[in-house]
Amino acid sequence: MDPVATTTLLTGETTARRTTVFMKFLMATTGALFVFYVLMHMYGNLKIFAGPAAFDEYAEHLREILVPILPYSGFLWLFRALLVVSLVVHAYAAFTLWSRANGARPQRYAVKNAAKGAARTKMMRWGGVTLLAWLIFHLVQFTIAKVNFNGAFSADKLKLDGHPSTGLLVIASFQLWWVVLIYLIALVALGMHLFHGVWSGAQTLGWTNSATSRRLAHTTAHLVAGIVVLGFAIPPLAILFGIVKG
Amino acid sequence: MNLTLNIWRQDGPNAQGRMVTYQLADVSEHMSFLEMLDVLNEQLVEKGEEPIAFDSDCREGICGMCGLMINGKAHGPEVTTTCQLHMRSFHDGDTITVEPWRATAFPVLRDLVVDRSAFDRIIQSGGFISVNTGAAPEAHSVPVPKPKADRAFESAKCIGCGACVAACPNASAMLFMGAKVTHLGELPQGQPERWARVVKMVSQHDHEGFGGCTNTGACADVCPKEIPLDVINQLNKDLRGSMSKRA
Numbered sequence: 001m002d003p004v005a006t007t008t009l010l011t012g013e014t015t016a017r018r019t020t021v022f023m024k025f026l027m028a029t030t031g032a033l034f035v036f037y038v039l040m041h042m043y044g045n046l047k048i049f050a051g052p053a054a055f056d057e058y059a060e061h062l063r064e065i066l067v068p069i070l071p072y073s074g075f076l077w078l079f080r081a082l083l084v085v086s087l088v089v090h091a092y093a094a095f096t097l098w099s100r101a102n103g104a105r106p107q108r109y110a111v112k113n114a115a116k117g118a119a120r121t122k123m124m125r126w127g128g129v130t131l132l133a134w135l136i137f138h139l140v141q142f143t144i145a146k147v148n149f150n151g152a153f154s155a156d157k158l159k160l161d162g163h164p165s166t167g168l169l170v171i172a173s174f175q176l177w178w179v180v181l182i183y184l185i186a187l188v189a190l191g192m193h194l195f196h197g198v199w200s201g202a203q204t205l206g207w208t209n210s211a212t213s214r215r216l217a218h219t220t221a222h223l224v225a226g227i228v229v230l231g232f233a234i235p236p237l238a239i240l241f242g243i244v245k246g
Numbered sequence: 247m248n249l250t251l252n253i254w255r256q257d258g259p260n261a262q263g264r265m266v267t268y269q270l271a272d273v274s275e276h277m278s279f280l281e282m283l284d285v286l287n288e289q290l291v292e293k294g295e296e297p298i299a300f301d302s303d304c305r306e307g308i309c310g311m312c313g314l315m316i317n318g319k320a321h322g323p324e325v326t327t328t329c330q331l332h333m334r335s336f337h338d339g340d341t342i343t344v345e346p347w348r349a350t351a352f353p354v355l356r357d358l359v360v361d362r363s364a365f366d367r368i369i370q371s372g373g374f375i376s377v378n379t380g381a382a383p384e385a386h387s388v389p390v391p392k393p394k395a396d397r398a399f400e401s402a403k404c405i406g407c408g409a410c411v412a413a414c415p416n417a418s419a420m421l422f423m424g425a426k427v428t429h430l431g432e433l434p435q436g437q438p439e440r441w442a443r444v445v446k447m448v449s450q451h452d453h454e455g456f457g458g459c460t461n462t463g464a465c466a467d468v469c470p471k472e473i474p475l476d477v478i479n480q481l482n483k484d485l486r487g488s489m490s491k492r493a
């Protein structure tokens with residue numbers, strides 16, 4: 001762009017749906033859906049403390065939600081479709097705003113901005129990319145291919161009553177320190193994402209107009225981030241240290 | 247005090263800029279930052295060099311013309327305008343780096359001077375109310391609740407300096423816009439154009455090449471008029487409202 005401002009006043013129709021603020025609405029609403037999902041997922045993971053059978057049973061119940069109104073697994077697939085669409089929207093908006101932001105300041109300052117703003121923005125963006133990479137690994141490992149990295153567990157040992165058990169696969173996987181480490185790194189990224197994201201989403205949606213609601217949004221963000229990190233970190237650590245056994 | 251100054255020099259809008267180092271001796275702590283630059287400029291003129299171009303007008307913190315990035319902080323180490331910053335905020339032997347606001351929408355014209363007419367166009371696109379001039383109505387005929395009047399006033403304090411954009415990691419102008427949207431949106435006179443205003447202003451903002459907001463609050467931290475971050479919340483809320491309320 002020419003360095004001298006030659007921009008003119010926009011003429012013609014403008015619409016709210018083509019603004020950066022609308023893009024943030026999309027990020028905030030899809031983000032809110034992820035928060036709900038992540039909390040449910042965390043609850044499900046804690047079932048491992050009741051043993052692999054109870055864990056598998058919970059997974060089975062998910063497939064029976066709204067049966068017989070919906071077919072077996074129907075709700076699960078609808079919800080998965082919604083999550084995938086949301087993820088595409090969330091990531092698309094994130095990358096679009098990221099590249100816009102880069103374009104908005106091509107020439108950096110000589111003195112690096114030490115303000116919290118730059119660090120938070122980096123944390124959201126690179127943390128988001130980390131989450132995306134981890135998500136692919138995670139889905140391949142436990143959902144799509146169900147890969148077992150633990151040589152101590154043969155295919156037979158991963159079966160419960162003759163059926164392959166996801167609960168046992170989880171236990172086998174987290175007996176490996178490096179698998180636990182990958183998950184802990186992803187959790188740090190998730191925790192930081194929520195630490196800023198939950199507050200940011202509330203502000204994006206216009207819910208933080210009073211001092212009380214702002215304080216509430218910040219507290220909720222810190223609580224959600226803390227609960228999610230703890231709740232997800234406990235099962236892998238309990239397995240690694242032999243508190244939960246197959 | 248004696249200072250080392252690293253200052254951005256750029257001969258024109260299309261010229262390649264560079265950092266130039268100057269030594270300045272015997273600076274009084276009572277000088278304002280701009281007076282310190284005036285002294286440096288006098289010395290440069292005496293030596294037959296081009297003085298450093300920078301913006302200022304009122305020099306009393308109300309016009310919004312001045313604005314420099316000082317050691318990586320918009321308007322320097324205090325929460326005030328650059329013209330109201332005094333050298334007592336620095337120490338003998340300090341090195342001070344001075345840069346112009348950096349944003350695609352604020353192109354550098356010369357040295358430390360940037361073109362902020364993008365702000366004017368944002369205001370022109372919707373930051374106004376349409377009234378017939380001539381016969382001023384009786385002020386008491388339009389009551390304004392005190393909390394709304396207070397918030398409108400607090401938001402109206404924005405002087406359009408651009409520090410919020412300069413400090414924002416995304417070079418976003420949401421605080422500036424939020425201030426205007428909140429100022430007019432809290433008042434009865436601002437209602438008829440309220441829902442169209444926010445859409446037009448944000449559209450013009452995006453068109454100018456400012457970035458989106460990530461709600462970090464870097465803007466509110468440096469705003470010399472202490473415009474609070476919640477005006478951006480109000481802006482978001484009004485934009486959401488516009489989608490259902492606008493005819």
Ligand code: HEM
Binds near residue numbers: 129132458461
């Ligand atoms: C997996 C890939 C993901 C990527 C690439 C990603 C990326 C991002 C980025 C870059 C932002 C800031 C965008 C901006 O304001 O410019 C953001 C915001 C947000 N993200 Fe994510 N994210 C991901 C997953 C998640 C997950 C799993 C959750 C929730 C558990 C989540 C919740 C949020 C929330 C609540 C916001 C705040 C929206 C706002 O600022 O209004 N994201 N995401």
Ligand code: SF4
Binds near residue numbers: 408409410421425468
């Ligand atoms: S909101 Fe504050 S920092 Fe931004 S232009 Fe107005 S007075 Fe300057």
Ligand code: FES
Binds near residue numbers: 307308
């Ligand atoms: S010169 Fe007017 S505000 Fe600084």
